[in-house]
Amino acid sequence: MNARETAWRVFAGELNSSSLEIKSEEEKSPSYLITPLGAKLNRILIAGVLLDKENTGTEEEPMWRGRIQDVSGNFFINVGRFQPNAAASMADLEAPSYVAVVGKVRTYTADDGRVFVTVRPETITNIDEKTRNLWVLEAAQSTWDRLVKMKDALRIQNAGKQDLVGKGFSPDDAEGIISALEHYGMPESAKYLKLIQNSLRMLLPDRNIDLGLPEDLADAPDEIVLGEDTGKGKEFLLSLLEEMDMGELGVSMEVILKKAAENGMTPEEVEEASDALMDDGLAYEPKVGFLKAI
Amino acid sequence: MDKEELTPHMEELKRVLEGKITEKELMEELDKYVNEYDVDVESAKRAIKRKFGGEESGFVTGDAVSKKIGDLTGNEPNVDITAKIVYVEKKQIRARGEDKTIISGILGDDTGTASFTIWSDGYELEKGSVYIFKNAYIKTWNDRVQVNMGNRGAVEKSDTKIEMPERSISYSSVESKIKDLKEGMGNVSVTGRVLSVEERKVNVKGEDKTVYSGLMADDTGKVQFSAWNDHGLKEGETILISNAYIRGWKGIPQLNIGDRSEVTRVDDPFGNTDLGTSSNKTLGEIAESGGGLDVGVSGLVVDLRGGSGLIFRCPQCNRSVLGGECANHGKIEPVHDLRMKIVLDDGTGAIGAVLNRELTEKLTGVTLENAVNLSKARGESGIIAREMAPRILMKRLAMRGNVMSDEYGPMMIVAEAETEEVDIETAATKLLDIVEEVL
Numbered sequence: 001m002n003a004r005e006t007a008w009r010v011f012a013g014e015l016n017s018s019s020l021e022i023k024s025e026e027e028k029s030p031s032y033l034i035t036p037l038g039a040k041l042n043r044i045l046i047a048g049v050l051l052d053k054e055n056t057g058t059e060e061e062p063m064w065r066g067r068i069q070d071v072s073g074n075f076f077i078n079v080g081r082f083q084p085n086a087a088a089s090m091a092d093l094e095a096p097s098y099v100a101v102v103g104k105v106r107t108y109t110a111d112d113g114r115v116f117v118t119v120r121p122e123t124i125t126n127i128d129e130k131t132r133n134l135w136v137l138e139a140a141q142s143t144w145d146r147l148v149k150m151k152d153a154l155r156i157q158n159a160g161k162q163d164l165v166g167k168g169f170s171p172d173d174a175e176g177i178i179s180a181l182e183h184y185g186m187p188e189s190a191k192y193l194k195l196i197q198n199s200l201r202m203l204l205p206d207r208n209i210d211l212g213l214p215e216d217l218a219d220a221p222d223e224i225v226l227g228e229d230t231g232k233g234k235e236f237l238l239s240l241l242e243e244m245d246m247g248e249l250g251v252s253m254e255v256i257l258k259k260a261a262e263n264g265m266t267p268e269e270v271e272e273a274s275d276a277l278m279d280d281g282l283a284y285e286p287k288v289g290f291l292k293a294i
Numbered sequence: 295m296d297k298e299e300l301t302p303h304m305e306e307l308k309r310v311l312e313g314k315i316t317e318k319e320l321m322e323e324l325d326k327y328v329n330e331y332d333v334d335v336e337s338a339k340r341a342i343k344r345k346f347g348g349e350e351s352g353f354v355t356g357d358a359v360s361k362k363i364g365d366l367t368g369n370e371p372n373v374d375i376t377a378k379i380v381y382v383e384k385k386q387i388r389a390r391g392e393d394k395t396i397i398s399g400i401l402g403d404d405t406g407t408a409s410f411t412i413w414s415d416g417y418e419l420e421k422g423s424v425y426i427f428k429n430a431y432i433k434t435w436n437d438r439v440q441v442n443m444g445n446r447g448a449v450e451k452s453d454t455k456i457e458m459p460e461r462s463i464s465y466s467s468v469e470s471k472i473k474d475l476k477e478g479m480g481n482v483s484v485t486g487r488v489l490s491v492e493e494r495k496v497n498v499k500g501e502d503k504t505v506y507s508g509l510m511a512d513d514t515g516k517v518q519f520s521a522w523n524d525h526g527l528k529e530g531e532t533i534l535i536s537n538a539y540i541r542g543w544k545g546i547p548q549l550n551i552g553d554r555s556e557v558t559r560v561d562d563p564f565g566n567t568d569l570g571t572s573s574n575k576t577l578g579e580i581a582e583s584g585g586g587l588d589v590g591v592s593g594l595v596v597d598l599r600g601g602s603g604l605i606f607r608c609p610q611c612n613r614s615v616l617g618g619e620c621a622n623h624g625k626i627e628p629v630h631d632l633r634m635k636i637v638l639d640d641g642t643g644a645i646g647a648v649l650n651r652e653l654t655e656k657l658t659g660v661t662l663e664n665a666v667n668l669s670k671a672r673g674e675s676g677i678i679a680r681e682m683a684p685r686i687l688m689k690r691l692a693m694r695g696n697v698m699s700d701e702y703g704p705m706m707i708v709a710e711a712e713t714e715e716v717d718i719e720t721a722a723t724k725l726l727d728i729v730e731e732v733l
């Protein structure tokens with residue numbers, strides 16, 4: 001029996017911090033991405049604001065790319081020619097608008113070893129704000145559940161997969177958690193609590209929600225993806241974006257690179273810092289070659 | 295190995311060889327193999343069994359070890375098991391695009407029971423007979439061991455007597471709630487209220503038999519049961535069934551009350567709970583068990599599959615047809631119908647679901663009449679599914695129905711469905727309270 005892969009509700013902040021892929025040895029079996037919180041996912045359900053879309057193919061054979069923003073960062077979607085329904089939806093959609101996407105995760109590894117996660121949509125649906133909020137709620141709940149499971153698993157000393165299964169974890173949860181701990185180490189729980197806090201603030205605007213987390217947490221280095229401290233670069237870049245903002249398009253990369261070079265930053269450092277800002281939901285690309293603070 | 299270490303092995307051989315050789319001779323044989331010729335004890339035992347006729351010499355044995363069911367760990371690649379057939383059936387399955395017949399069932403010895411699968415239909419196994427399952431490989435599924443026989447395996451009749459102690463009811467019969475019943479379980483105990491029962495005459499291998507079947511429920515769900523003996527079951531009474539075994543029909547677990555099962559009347563622990571209502575399950579629970587009767591689920595519609603929208607049916611057999619031709623009735627004048635095949639996902643699991651015309655009209659607002667007119671105007675019927683998709687995708691539905699499984703996974707035939715409103719503020723506040731309490 002082939003049960004259909006569950007569509008995990010996961011925030012961009014968690015998805016984009018993932019770099020461990022488990023490829024199946026058997027033919028036709030799915031491969032999985034393990035997130036730092038131990039989700040073993042193949043299919044995901046995401047929702048947010050479609051920021052932009054771009055057809056990199058032809059009119060007859062469109063290849064759509066797009067970016068969807070949630071409370072924690074951006075999802076990158078790539079619609080190929082084998083997803084005609086998703087391609088048709090992309091052609092009709094306007095940016096910005098609320099969308100929900102069900103799709104499979106794909107990864108690719110850059111020359112420098114960094115892993116990028118993209119989403120290959122199966123269905124893309126135009127949704128209203130209420131449905132988007134429902135997704136945020138489900139994703140927050142699901143992130144919280146993973147944090148709690150991770151914490152429960154960490155209470156069991158040196159647990160292996162079988163130990164967790166013996167304690168009532170499902171085999172998939174056990175495998176995800178053990179693989180995540182081996183690969184990423186202890187999860188940065190403050191980062192994920194911040195995601196939950198941000199989503200609850202969005203859903204309950206009248207409540208003064210403060211989970212007691214440091215407010216500047218977004219500037220903390222994201223060690224998992226970048227492997228080095230980009231805090232300074234991000235700070236500089238963010239102030240630059242705010243200073244030089246030219247309106248709708250923000251600041252062109254040309255200008256950014258020039259200013260950054262004057263301050264001793266290499267183009268690679270600029271790229272890392274801008275990726276990190278986008279992951280944190282602090283900046284976005286209104287158009288290729290431009291960056292704008294949010 | 296000294297005598298003390300050899301004794302348990304000798305005891306094991308004694309059981310298998312059953313008086314064909316005295317205890318003293320056995321000990322001498324073992325001592326010779328193990329201590330004089332330095333043969334490892336498992337090979338020695340096999341050799342002695344063959345030598346004294348406790349086991350036929352089949353060449354396939356290789357270097358398998360013999361084990362009792364209770365000793366199986368779940369990852370033995372090659373093991374011999376001598377066991378009695380508790381239940382056996384042949385099944386049609388589809389594997390890698392080919393139809394195949396396999397033999398599956400439940401086997402047991404004095405230490406426990408396990409389900410087994412033989413990936414061939416080359417054997418005629420009899421319930422109650424003892425066989426040696428040679429070169430089996432063991433896997434676990436849902437935390438229970440499964441005995442598998444592949445190409446290397448062989449099943450041979452054995453004269454060994456196996457007593458599956460009735461006492462095992464007390465210590466190895468696993469108490470289970472109805473929602474946790476899974477195909478292939480043996481030795482389960484279930485407490486439930488009989489919701490309905492009826493007598494049926496069936497013919498089993500040329501013999502007329504009366505089966506008492508019906509529906510029973512506890513506070514977690516409902517299950518169909520079949521009793522092969524007359525236990526005088528009556529509607530409304532609450533019973534404890536010990537040593538039942540679970541078979542599956544298309545993923546729906548069915549409780550079998552067989553010769554070794556016991557039925558006792560017990561006090562009803564469910565109080566005034568109306569067990570006739572459907573029980574709610576997460577889709578993860580359903581995906582794991584494979585099916586269930588009259589279950590309630592809720593989740594988001596994440597896909598509208600092919601075969602949805604305006605379809606055509608044969609007026610004689612009601613099957614859906616393409617191009618005005620029925621596989622059974624040839625050229626026909628098809629009748630129109632509406633249906634949706636959706637995928638419902640709640641984040642813990644996903645199942646397929648089929649919604650009939652009435653439910654499709656209710657949920658999408660597209661009526662059959664509209665659909666027929668629109669498809670005539672456009673000259674194609676595919677437009678209807680495309681019209682429905684944005685009206686149903688990402689909607690939250692609460693549904694009720696029977697769930698069964700095939701090679702595409704679990705699927706609900708939906709009896710009732712409605713859109714479910716979630717009070718986001720209340721739910722978010724609840725989550726906030728939990729998070730704040732833990733931090």
